[in-house]
Amino acid sequence: MKPGAFTLVFPLLAFAILPACRQNSAPVAVESLGRAYDTELDWNDPQRVIPLNYQQALGKRVFYEKCVWCHADSTPAGPSNRSNLNPNPPLINDGATLNAVSDEFLQNIVTLGGSAMGRSAMMSPWGRTLTQDEILAVIAFIRVVAQPPYQPSVQPKSQYTGK
Amino acid sequence: MSAEEMGKVSRRQRATFAFVSVALVAVLAVSPVKDYFREWKRYERDYVRYAQARPDTKRLLADFHFGIDQIWLPEMKVVDRCTTCHQGITEASLRGPSIPQPFRAHPAVPHGVRDWGCVVCHRGQGPATEVAEAHETTLAWEQPLLAISYIQASCGVCHREDIPQTPKLNRGRQLLSELNCEGCHRMDGLERPAMLGPDLTSVGNKVSRAWLDKWLKEPYTVVDKDGNILVNGYETEGEPRMPQFRLNEQEIPALSAYLSTLKSLPAEPYKFDTRVVAALQNKPEVADLGEIRFRQMFCTTCHSVAVTRGGETKLIGGNIGPELTKVGSKVDPDWLIAWLRNPQAFLPHGLMPGYQWSDSDLYEVSRYILAKLTDADLLKNIPPRKGPGPDEVRLGHQLFQEKGCASCHLVQGVGIQKDFGPDLSNIGGKNVSQLDFGNSITPRNLVSYIRAKITDPLSVNTAARMPRYRLNPVDLEAITTALLGMTGSLSNRGLERLIIPRKSADFHPAGAFGKVYERYKCYVCHRFNGYGGTLAPDLSFEGSRAQRRWMIDFLENPQTLRPTLTFRMPQFNMTDEEARIAADYLVMVTQSPSVDLSVADPKRFTPERANLGKQLYEVRYQCQSCHTIGASGGYVGPNLSNAGNWLNGAWIEGWLKDPQTLVPGAIEPRRTFANEELEALTAYLLTLKQSSPPKAGAGGAQ
Numbered sequence: 001m002k003p004g005a006f007t008l009v010f011p012l013l014a015f016a017i018l019p020a021c022r023q024n025s026a027p028v029a030v031e032s033l034g035r036a037y038d039t040e041l042d043w044n045d046p047q048r049v050i051p052l053n054y055q056q057a058l059g060k061r062v063f064y065e066k067c068v069w070c071h072a073d074s075t076p077a078g079p080s081n082r083s084n085l086n087p088n089p090p091l092i093n094d095g096a097t098l099n100a101v102s103d104e105f106l107q108n109i110v111t112l113g114g115s116a117m118g119r120s121a122m123m124s125p126w127g128r129t130l131t132q133d134e135i136l137a138v139i140a141f142i143r144v145v146a147q148p149p150y151q152p153s154v155q156p157k158s159q160y161t162g163k
Numbered sequence: 164m165s166a167e168e169m170g171k172v173s174r175r176q177r178a179t180f181a182f183v184s185v186a187l188v189a190v191l192a193v194s195p196v197k198d199y200f201r202e203w204k205r206y207e208r209d210y211v212r213y214a215q216a217r218p219d220t221k222r223l224l225a226d227f228h229f230g231i232d233q234i235w236l237p238e239m240k241v242v243d244r245c246t247t248c249h250q251g252i253t254e255a256s257l258r259g260p261s262i263p264q265p266f267r268a269h270p271a272v273p274h275g276v277r278d279w280g281c282v283v284c285h286r287g288q289g290p291a292t293e294v295a296e297a298h299e300t301t302l303a304w305e306q307p308l309l310a311i312s313y314i315q316a317s318c319g320v321c322h323r324e325d326i327p328q329t330p331k332l333n334r335g336r337q338l339l340s341e342l343n344c345e346g347c348h349r350m351d352g353l354e355r356p357a358m359l360g361p362d363l364t365s366v367g368n369k370v371s372r373a374w375l376d377k378w379l380k381e382p383y384t385v386v387d388k389d390g391n392i393l394v395n396g397y398e399t400e401g402e403p404r405m406p407q408f409r410l411n412e413q414e415i416p417a418l419s420a421y422l423s424t425l426k427s428l429p430a431e432p433y434k435f436d437t438r439v440v441a442a443l444q445n446k447p448e449v450a451d452l453g454e455i456r457f458r459q460m461f462c463t464t465c466h467s468v469a470v471t472r473g474g475e476t477k478l479i480g481g482n483i484g485p486e487l488t489k490v491g492s493k494v495d496p497d498w499l500i501a502w503l504r505n506p507q508a509f510l511p512h513g514l515m516p517g518y519q520w521s522d523s524d525l526y527e528v529s530r531y532i533l534a535k536l537t538d539a540d541l542l543k544n545i546p547p548r549k550g551p552g553p554d555e556v557r558l559g560h561q562l563f564q565e566k567g568c569a570s571c572h573l574v575q576g577v578g579i580q581k582d583f584g585p586d587l588s589n590i591g592g593k594n595v596s597q598l599d600f601g602n603s604i605t606p607r608n609l610v611s612y613i614r615a616k617i618t619d620p621l622s623v624n625t626a627a628r629m630p631r632y633r634l635n636p637v638d639l640e641a642i643t644t645a646l647l648g649m650t651g652s653l654s655n656r657g658l659e660r661l662i663i664p665r666k667s668a669d670f671h672p673a674g675a676f677g678k679v680y681e682r683y684k685c686y687v688c689h690r691f692n693g694y695g696g697t698l699a700p701d702l703s704f705e706g707s708r709a710q711r712r713w714m715i716d717f718l719e720n721p722q723t724l725r726p727t728l729t730f731r732m733p734q735f736n737m738t739d740e741e742a743r744i745a746a747d748y749l750v751m752v753t754q755s756p757s758v759d760l761s762v763a764d765p766k767r768f769t770p771e772r773a774n775l776g777k778q779l780y781e782v783r784y785q786c787q788s789c790h791t792i793g794a795s796g797g798y799v800g801p802n803l804s805n806a807g808n809w810l811n812g813a814w815i816e817g818w819l820k821d822p823q824t825l826v827p828g829a830i831e832p833r834r835t836f837a838n839e840e841l842e843a844l845t846a847y848l849l850t851l852k853q854s855s856p857p858k859a860g861a862g863g864a865q
Contacts, residue, residue, distance in 0.1 A: 027325040035311045054258075054270040059325060060698070066830055069799040077725075081797045085788055106781070122788035129823065133271070 043072075043093050052144060059141025062134050063092060066126065079104050087120055095146035106139045107132075169790060203231070203292050206248040208265055214860030219256055231292065234280045239658060239747045241280035241288035245297065252276050283658070284317040285309055300608065307608060309647070312640065316591060319648025321658060323665040331849070335645025338638055342404055346570035347584035347629075350649060360405065360571035364508050365428035370499045373545040375419035382407055406630035409621075414562055421559025427575055428509065430498045439522040443530075454530025456524055461733040462487075464698075465514070465690075468536065481698070481730055483687060485513055491537035502528050505680070516684040519736040567628065584629060590653030599624065613643050625690040671695035676748035677740050688732075691753070698730060704755035706816075712747035712811045716741075724809075726803035757824055768812065768846035772839075776847025780838055789831075792851060799830060807852040815845040 002091030036051030040060055052060060063071075067076045070081050071092045081087055098106070109117045111132070126135065143150045172180075198204075206228055227250065234243045251257035251266040253276055258268040269276055274284070282289040287308040291297040300307045315332040325333040343359060344350065368373075382405040410418065423733070443449050457463075467480030469488040479485060494502075501508075503525060551559075561579075563569060567583045590613065598612050603623045605615040615622045617639060620629035621696035629825065631819035634642065653659045670691040672680055686695035689702045705714075719730035721740045737745075754760075780786045789799035796802075806815075814825070819841050822829040836844070 037311055037314065043556050054272060056775040058328070061330065065828065067830075069830065070797075079798065081789065081799045121783070121785040125834060126832050128835065 017037070017079070038143075040145060042147065043091070044144055049131070050145060055137050056140045056144045058134065059137035059139070062130060062138050065143055066130070067092065067138065085122055089123070090118075092142055093145040093147050094147040095150060098145055099150045100135075105141065107135055110135045110138065135159055147156075173313060187478070198553050201292070202294055203244075204229075206265060210250040211354070213263070213266060222256070223254055224249065225416055234277060236280055238280075238282065239280070239661075241283060241289060243280040243282050244292055245287075245289065247283040247292065248294070249281075265316055272718055283320075284314060286317070295615055305596065310610065313610060313644050314648050316644045316647035319645065320591075320650050320653065321378035321661045324663050325399055325665075329853040330522040331641050331644050332648060335641035335643070338634075338642050339645055342406075342632065343571050344587075345522075347567055347580075347582075349582055349586040349588055351651070352590040359512060359573070361513075362573045364432070364575050365426050365509070367423045367426040368428065368430040369494055369502075369857050371495075371542075372419045372423040372548055373542045373740060374493050375422050375462040376548070377542060379408070379410055379415050379418055380404075389529075406632045406718070408566055408630040410562075410566075413558070416548060417555045417558040418562050419559070420550070420555035421563060424551055425574055427832045428735070430495065430501050433504065433525075435526055439526055443523065443526050448529055450531045450534040453527035453529070455533060457531055458851060459734060460518070460528075460592045462729045464710050464733055472811045483696075483698075487536055489536060489538040489541050491533045491535065492539070492541040496529070496533055499532060500525065503519055503529065506782055514687045515731070516687075516735060517682045517739060518733075521621050521736070524736075525742060539845055553571045560605070566630075577821045587646065588649060590649050591647040592650035601625065608645060610643065610647070613646050614639060620632075666693060668693040671750070672752075675744045679737075679745050682736070682741075683735055699732065699812045701826060702749065702755055704758070706750045706753040707755040707758040707760065707811065707825075708814045709749075710810055710811060711750050713805075714749060715742045718745055723799070754824055755817070758811070760812050766814065767842055768849055770846075770850075772846040774847075776843035776845070780847055785833075803848060804850065807849040807850055810848065812849055814846050815848055816841050819844060 038052045038057035038060060040046035040048055040050045050136045064076065068075050068080075069083060070089045073080050074089065075081075075083060082091075092098075105117070109123060110130070111117060111127035113121070113127065114123030115121040116125065125131055130138075205616075211224065211227070214220050214227070215221065215844065224344045231244055232247045232250075234241060234246060245285055246252055247264045249267075254268050255541050256268075258270065262268070265344075280289065283289070285308055286306050287302040288306060291304055295301060298308045317328040318326065318329045319332045319336070319625050320832040322329070325336065338344070339350065346359070370378075446452075463480035465483035466479045466487045467478040467482060467483065467488070469476055469477045478488070480486075485850075503518070504520060505511060505517055507517055563574070564577060564580070564797045568578060570579045570583045573579070593609060595607055595609065598607075598609065600607060600623055603615065605611050605623055612623060616624075616627075616629075616635065617632060619629035619631060621631075649831050653662065670686065670693075671677065685691075685702075688696045688699035690697060691701075709717075718735075718737050719739065721734060778817065789794040791797065791802045792804050818831070819823055819834070819836055821833050822831040825835060
């Protein structure tokens, strides 16, 4: 009787406990899937592929439609207008310049134009052409392609930093 | 057994009874214990702990309750329990990579999670409550999650019309149509004109058999050791459209024999004006003059040619037509001249415009092509062949049909073969068990299958008839995305009513303008009400924008408004009558409803206003950062030096108010101009006039 009872009970107990042992095995596999919505090649190093999330990819699209003409050295249509302008507009991946300014400043200068922010009037106001979501997306794109890489100087307090 | 003994229970029995009771309790406890340890319950407890550790606990837990959480959308047959674990999916404060999964919020996309569920876009198993079953392929649940890098495929399930948010999908669909995949495969919802390969009805007059041999062996492309696609030895970004077929040493000569007998259109030598020939034939620089003319006519807007600059050789030019670096060693001289004079006689569905040639231009340009765009070694390694024998021709004709050549190429006597390959309408909705991997080492999932099949069709099926395409990695991903988006009929998924069909807006005007339009193939580069190419400006509202006189001058002698562009309008040598017909049609028909030319009163545009406008242009708004006037200014917008002869006043005002209503996607930002400023700027721009540019023609007699 005794061995019989054990053969009955033991597997059942084991079966009950098993699922608890399967901790965290599956989510790892999910994380390893291709997670980039889009990619951009690093302008300084074409071997380096920068993964973009949805918002950054939206920013990339807006950038290549509206901004690339003056904030890049080559454009989809050929030469750039950048060298033509004085002062020279910064390249979009110019981290040395753009990492120093805040998101709010970038949002304002894109929305209201250069003259409203005390900069060159050659920078047009885009607030009536682009939506605020699109402008924030462009800023997200600026941050992700920045060379040297962008590190927000002031970490947002606990709200966004998890446990 | 006595009566006394019956009431007694032996020690041994007691022990057994006690043990069985315990065992029973334990067995009964299995179910609640197992239930307690369910994966999703663990995630829910973790979420509560996580929320409690954050300052916004109250908001995060406002809608929380223990238990299965699901999004149920009966009309779309959606039962998604993903939010049971992905608790923070709609919490804006949980956005960003610093939040641990599965609690991270979804990025802000046009479709809300609560309205659409998750599986509609991400695939996987909505009703599953275990991580593995929801995300991966298991025995009972076949559909795995779609990797984010292919997620645009899901947009394409409903959005048959291209949308700006899905560049990868749009590129993939464009490739499917450019490579004429529909020639062999059935693909619902693509609905765009197939790009057929050349008409081979008289290919025997066009090229030699030796050239056909070379082409069939190595169509267009060579791949160097680094995997770059080379055209005639030069690296290219464009996709070669002709794929490589696996043809053996008997099949190549048979096909070339058959093709070299196709000569239904006679190519009779063209008789040039004897005076032109006399003047040019002994001129040593005739080919150089032809090259100048070739460039002036902007043939390179559509065709690329290898150019060496600063020691580096690369292809310069467009990819609408074939690359021409060695075309002089390919085509028959008489055929070339017949083709240049009237390409539409050979290929009515082709993209080549019918230029108006003067004899001297034609002579010079053809001399240039035949003398300079050549390579004496092109056919060096091709073994000499005898004239085509009847057996070879018969085998070649048979091969032409068996290999599916007729799916892309027309010849007389062979109908277009539709549905030559498998139906791909539902390729993106297939489960792994429906795919035949053979003995290949390809990972068993749909994405790997599609990628392997396109990269090398033999890799998953050694008997595949499909030829091999050379796609660069970016285009391979794009075409895979487009195929993953083809999930067949949606009626069983309740999504059918959500389909946004692709607009097929063919624009083929009739009458005199129709003839001009078809002859010069305006729609290859320009767009008319959503139909046509995107290389050149959209002409849907050209009649509101430009003045008639300017249009005629421009058509007769196109001077680019954007001097930095590599691709410019070719010099067609249009006749005055053709230019008038085109300008009249554009003025009458292509009018924007939001520009009323009749209200533009020229009296409003006084010199004082123009002076104010000049101030605004130069100082306040610094328009010169993007526009050129005279010799200075930027390159982003068009050159405005001749705006007064070019643009209508009402258009300028309408444009300054809101550029994007007149040209969707225009680069110019919309600003808030006061009415006086609008009038002043318009008045200023209308004062900018140049005398008509001189007729082009250095080196070419008109």
